[in-house]
Amino acid sequence: RSKDSGGGAYHSYEPQLHMAAEERRVLEIALRSAVENGEMHLNYQPVVLADSGTLRGFEALLRWTHPEFGVVSPAKFVPLAEDARLIPAIGEWVLRTACQEAAKWDSDIRVAVNVSPEQLHSPAFATMVAQALAQSGLPAERLELEVTESVFMREGTQAIHVLEKVLELGVKLSLDDFGTGYSSLGYLAHTRFSTIKIDRSFVQGASKGTKEAIAIIRAVVALADSLGMATTAEGVETEEEHHMVQRLGCTKVQGYYFGRPLPVQEARALAIRASSGETAAA
Ligand code: C2E
Ligand code: MG
Ligand code: MG
Numbered sequence: 001r002s003k004d005s006g007g008g009a010y011h012s013y014e015p016q017l018h019m020a021a022e023e024r025r026v027l028e029i030a031l032r033s034a035v036e037n038g039e040m041h042l043n044y045q046p047v048v049l050a051d052s053g054t055l056r057g058f059e060a061l062l063r064w065t066h067p068e069f070g071v072v073s074p075a076k077f078v079p080l081a082e083d084a085r086l087i088p089a090i091g092e093w094v095l096r097t098a099c100q101e102a103a104k105w106d107s108d109i110r111v112a113v114n115v116s117p118e119q120l121h122s123p124a125f126a127t128m129v130a131q132a133l134a135q136s137g138l139p140a141e142r143l144e145l146e147v148t149e150s151v152f153m154r155e156g157t158q159a160i161h162v163l164e165k166v167l168e169l170g171v172k173l174s175l176d177d178f179g180t181g182y183s184s185l186g187y188l189a190h191t192r193f194s195t196i197k198i199d200r201s202f203v204q205g206a207s208k209g210t211k212e213a214i215a216i217i218r219a220v221v222a223l224a225d226s227l228g229m230a231t232t233a234e235g236v237e238t239e240e241e242h243h244m245v246q247r248l249g250c251t252k253v254q255g256y257y258f259g260r261p262l263p264v265q266e267a268r269a270l271a272i273r274a275s276s277g278e279t280a281a282a
């Protein structure tokens, strides 16, 4: 482009577009060595029963702290890693680390690990899960994998096949961010999910009194009930939101109101307390 063309408006946005592409490129290069440089770790967010507040499990959430850029949000780097085909390797590290850490909790509390659609491309995924369980000693029933509806659009039958193999190991599946993708409900009949996670957007809508959001949560809870699945309301931030989703019949809740994603030592301490019969911290 010519250096002196255009007016102020041109100059005000074009460098930003350039920066965005440059930032992506720089982050992508940094991501390639993030795991081997020890820049990644996992935090664990509590999932509790809606009625009693009893701790049921933790969701492992990936954290990246780069020495120069600082903390980079997974909302930013996970999609980038997916596009750059770095997810199979990063996802494997997440799964192995979560299994190893949870195996040391001295508790039967479960750990949920997010899985990107790309990971289900490969039939070797199920073998890798089996290895992660065997090497860590984590019982399969304590592992849950979270997938989103997009898995069924993009990978279709291959993903269903890989998920079947994972289920055969005794691992649980949950359907993440439900209601935000373009789902055909057909796959719910074919794939055995233990839990449907209702996206935070519906929780927020319902607590604001939005009729449609309330109707959707009711319908999802009824659907889950009749299919023998549990429901988790995501992103519950206030007492009002908790009471709303509890009234609507959600089985489990997760959100800042009950606990932020925690460093592994704190998660372990909560897990031990919950297993020894003390009331889990809300
Ligand atoms: P997700 O799986 O739906 O995870 C829940 C996200 O909501 C997390 O964001 C969590 O910190 C956030 N959250 C929990 N409670 C609240 C709340 O009360 N209010 C609000 N505003 N947010 C809440 P996080 O950790 O930034 O992760 C974002 C997304 O990145 C995850 O959404 C997931 O899709 C992806 N992700 C995170 N870790 C991994 C991973 O290890 N592998 C893969 N493939 N994706 C991951
Ligand atoms: Mg999740
Ligand atoms: Mg989610």
Ligand code: MG
Residues within 6 Å of the ligand: 176, 177, 199, 200, 234
């Ligand atoms: Mg969500």
